[in-house]
Amino acid sequence: MDFNDVCNTGLVLGLGLTASAQESSSPSKVAPRKIIDVNKGYEESIDLYRQASPPHSAVSSFSSGRVKRERDLSSEEVEAADRVSSRISDEDEDGPNARKKLRLTKEQSALLEESFKQHSTLNPKQKQALARQLNLRPRQVEVWFQNRRARTKLKQTEVDCEFLKKCCETLTDENRRLQKELQELKALKLAQPLYMHMPAATLTMCPSCERIGGVGENASKSPFSMAPKPHFYNPFTNPSAAC
DNA sequence: GTACATCGCCAAATTACGTCA
DNA sequence: GGTGACGTAATTTGGCGATGT
Numbered sequence: 001m002d003f004n005d006v007c008n009t010g011l012v013l014g015l016g017l018t019a020s021a022q023e024s025s026s027p028s029k030v031a032p033r034k035i036i037d038v039n040k041g042y043e044e045s046i047d048l049y050r051q052a053s054p055p056h057s058a059v060s061s062f063s064s065g066r067v068k069r070e071r072d073l074s075s076e077e078v079e080a081a082d083r084v085s086s087r088i089s090d091e092d093e094d095g096p097n098a099r100k101k102l103r104l105t106k107e108q109s110a111l112l113e114e115s116f117k118q119h120s121t122l123n124p125k126q127k128q129a130l131a132r133q134l135n136l137r138p139r140q141v142e143v144w145f146q147n148r149r150a151r152t153k154l155k156q157t158e159v160d161c162e163f164l165k166k167c168c169e170t171l172t173d174e175n176r177r178l179q180k181e182l183q184e185l186k187a188l189k190l191a192q193p194l195y196m197h198m199p200a201a202t203l204t205m206c207p208s209c210e211r212i213g214g215v216g217e218n219a220s221k222s223p224f225s226m227a228p229k230p231h232f233y234n235p236f237t238n239p240s241a242a243c
Numbered sequence: 244g245t246a247c248a249t250c251g252c253c254a255a256a257t258t259a260c261g262t263c264a
Numbered sequence: 265g266g267t268g269a270c271g272t273a274a275t276t277t278g279g280c281g282a283t284g285t
Contacts, residue, residue, distance in 0.1 A: 101260040
């Protein structure tokens with residue numbers, strides 16, 4: 001792995017979401033908006049919830065000054081109603097604020113995974129269809145996709161992290177090697193005072209054997225002799241000219 | 244044209260439940 | 265049977281773009 005490999009890793013922060021980010025701006029956002037109430041059909045549950053449970057969402061309505069929360073108030077009620085209806089269907093005897101966690105069946109997980117492979121984000125129609133197919137609430141499908149995207153991104157981040165660690169180790173080794181080589185060259189320079197008075201340009205180093213070449217009557221014998229004329233290494237025409 | 248309100252969707256962070264060793 | 269770790273469903277929060285007025 002060379003420096004270019006390190007620099008051209010193609011790594012992007014949030015790499016794992018690149019595709020989904022593109023997708024998320026495609027079908028449901030670019031297309032003219034037709035707002036679909038995904039909780040339609042749960043009005044009965046809402047009524048049920050309103051009867052069965054004390055008003056619990058007043059706190060969240062005061063928890064933030066944002067107007068948006070007022071809208072969420074109703075969706076909270078809807079989802080709380082979902083919970084109530086789930087509990088009823090599950091014959092749960094817990095209190096109204098209990099949070100029951102659903103475990104998806106293998107078939108449901110498999111189908112969701114399959115769908116996720118095709119597109120990591122869903123438009124409302126796809127969500128509805130998938131929810132019907134899986135016998136889940138659209139909100140559950142939506143949540144599953146959100147969590148799935150998060151897991152994918154986390155996994156990709158871990159992979160990226162490992163890769164960068166390896167790059168770091170490689171560069172550290174390379175740096176160590178070059179430092180050592182520099183020390184050796186410095187020591188060589190001290191041991192051969194003759195070179196101290198030579199212009200650096202007259203010294204050459206063989207790129208393959210990493211020996212210093214040079215000129216002189218013993219040039220053909222000694223690796224430390226001087227080159228007869230400036231010697232430019234061309235890996236294509238002369239892979240080991242100094243040797 | 245633009246300022247504003249509203250909506251729906253999303254990511255990120257967090258909570259909490261179910262399972263397993 | 266109690267417990268901690270782990271996976272993951274569900275919730276909360278805040279940002280953003282689209283849309284309507």
